[in-house]
Amino acid sequence: MNIDRPAELHALLAFYVEAGVDAVLDEAPVNRFTAEPSQPRTSPGLAEEPPFGSARIQRPTSRRSSNDPSNPQSHRPSAVPDAPPSPDAAIMAARDAAGRAASLGELRSILEGFEGCGLRLTAKRLVFADGNPEAKVMFVGEAPGREEDIEGLPFVGRSGQLLDRMMAAIGLDRTSAYIANVIPWRPPGNRTPTPQESQICLPFIKRQIQLADPDILVCLGGPSAAALLGISDGIRRVRGRWHVYHTGTREIRAIATFHPAYLLRTPLEKRFAWRDFLAIRKALDSDDR
Helix, strand or coil: CCCCCHHHHHHHHHHHHHCCCCCCCCCCCCCCCCCCCCCCCCCCCCCCCCCCCCCCCCCCCCCCCCCCCCCHHHHCCCCCCCCCCCHHHHHHHHHHHHHCCCCHHHHHHHHHHCCCCCHHHHCCCCCCCEECCCCCEEEEECCCCHHHHHHCCCCCCHHHHHHHHHHHHCCCCCCCCEEEECCCCCCHHHCCCCHHHHHHHHHHHHHHHHHHCCCEEEEECHHHHHHHHCCCCCHHHHCCCEEEEECCCCEEEEEEECCHHHHHHCHHHHHHHHHHHHHHHHHHHHHHC
16 A cells, blocks of 8 residues: 555545454454464473573473373363354343343343353443433434444444434434344444344343333334334335334334434435434324324
8 A cells, every 4th residue: 555645544544443443453364262372382291491591390291191091181071161052042042031121220231141142252342222211212223333332322423423413303312212222232343243143132122122111113224124123125115104013012103214324324315314203203292292
């Protein structure tokens, strides 16, 4: 790369940050969950190399084979790490754990200790929710990004700032709305969550909606609408239309609209998102009458 062109270099770095690349590890990817630390080689019958200036002590080692029944080392079981649960087992564990939560606080504590989703191993923090859990409207996105992973709150980056402006345009803010994501941990590099990851996290967001009990559910983006409303059509076809969401205890109105991150990339679609937010405002006003 030509370092005499700082403007292009700055634009490239900004692209990397926006894409979620926040660390450079190596030229080739390394699976650090399976890599074993290298062990220094020592000569048979000798201890490890002593530090500089210390005496070298030669210690005899046993010449008995590890297969010798008289060798106590042969009876020592090797440590085998626990294998991660299968996706089906993890989904069942998530359903059981989410069902035990009697409050949003309990649900958050359960999520912090849940080990069935591998995303928690690469994320910095759990991103549970923000806003007022007693609000009449609840916004649900897909997954946290880099800034959300750092802050531990949903929608605090550029897309969150746009969401704040969109809510303000219809008289809402984070004291009058509740905000969460289908997946509460950031996928590495902001990659798309796998279907298994989404299914494992789905019982928790469903229980979160049930406990918050909003009057209106807003799905931000196609993945959120697909997970919560079971809609397979693209977001352009389903946005702006009212649906029924079953919480398990009652039915609430639900609507899908564009994700703010998509609107940052495609500003022309903001006119359609504005219509969707006007419909949300009209629904809230009709409930107040």
